[in-house]
Amino acid sequence: DAGVTQSPTHLIKTRGQQVTLRCSPKSGHDTVSWYQQALGQGPQFIFQYYEEEERQRGNFPDRFSGHQFPNYSSELNVNALLLGDSALYLCASSFLGGGADTQYFGPGTRLTVL
Amino acid sequence: AQSVTQLGSHVSVSEGALVLLRCNYSSSVPPYLFWYVQYPNQGLQLLLKYTTGATLVKGINGFEAEFKKSETSFHLTKPSAHMSDAAEYFCAVSLDFGNEKLTFGTGTRLTIIP
Numbered sequence: 001d002a003g004v005t006q007s008p009t010h011l012i013k014t015r016g017q018q019v020t021l022r023c024s025p026k027s028g029h030d031t032v033s034w035y036q037q038a039l040g041q042g043p044q045f046i047f048q049y050y051e052e053e054e055r056q057r058g059n060f061p062d063r064f065s066g067h068q069f070p071n072y073s074s075e076l077n078v079n080a081l082l083l084g085d086s087a088l089y090l091c092a093s094s095f096l097g098g099g100a101d102t103q104y105f106g107p108g109t110r111l112t113v114l
Numbered sequence: 115a116q117s118v119t120q121l122g123s124h125v126s127v128s129e130g131a132l133v134l135l136r137c138n139y140s141s142s143v144p145p146y147l148f149w150y151v152q153y154p155n156q157g158l159q160l161l162l163k164y165t166t167g168a169t170l171v172k173g174i175n176g177f178e179a180e181f182k183k184s185e186t187s188f189h190l191t192k193p194s195a196h197m198s199d200a201a202e203y204f205c206a207v208s209l210d211f212g213n214e215k216l217t218f219g220t221g222t223r224l225t226i227i228p
Contacts, residue, residue, distance in 0.1 A: 004157070031214065033214060033215070040220070040221075042118075042204050042206075042218030042219050042221050043158070043204070043218050044218070045215050045216065045217070048214065048215060056215055058215075090157055090158065092158075092214075094214050098214075099146070099165070099208075099214070102214075103214050103216070105157035105158040105159070107155070107156055107157045108156075
């Protein structure tokens with residue numbers, strides 16, 4: 001079992017650009033959550049997807065959007081990038097109702113906005 | 115709304131000494147509490163969790179934590195520090211068992227002195 005995988009590992013963009021990050025969940029998991037971890041901070045919940053729909057959303061602007069595919073993989077899209085979007089983006093997968101302790105985290109994508 | 119406060123962004127202990135990482139929470143309902151560890155350039159790994167039942171919970175790598183409702187605390191301890199324990203530690207809270215959204219503290223960086 002490959003666990004949760006994310007791509008790319010690192011990404012450098014400039015202000016105003018758009019970015020797409022990808023996540024493949026652990027086998028057997030149907031729910032994907034995304035977190036933003038700024039340098040020196042704890043992860044902050046962006047949103048969660050289940051059955052291809054956004055199930056929960058944290059306090060992030062509409063520039064942050066996502067998608068879940070029938071195979072449960074997910075994308076995080078960020079439009080009009082700001083310097084403050086520079087962070088480690090973590091994907092976590094779980095199965096709905098299984099509890100937060102069933103959540104497995106991927107290694108993250110480090111986004112740098114110049 | 116729930117929140118987590120981790121006292122001490124940096125903690126240094128000598129190898130073989132007691133490790134104590136502090137976490138206090140705020141929650142309007144009985145919380146589910148977690149400790150995660152993050153090694154450099156890696157995602158988050160679950161150390162231990164408190165859901166219901168016994169208030170002293172044991173986790174991986176010799177760590178344990180005690181849920182104290184009266185003190186709204188969930189401090190992480192390890193009797194004897196090992197060099198491999200050097201990492202970032204995050205305390206997190208979830209509102210209910212089926213709600214996988216986690217709210218994290220800002221983290222504590224643990225340094226082990228040889």
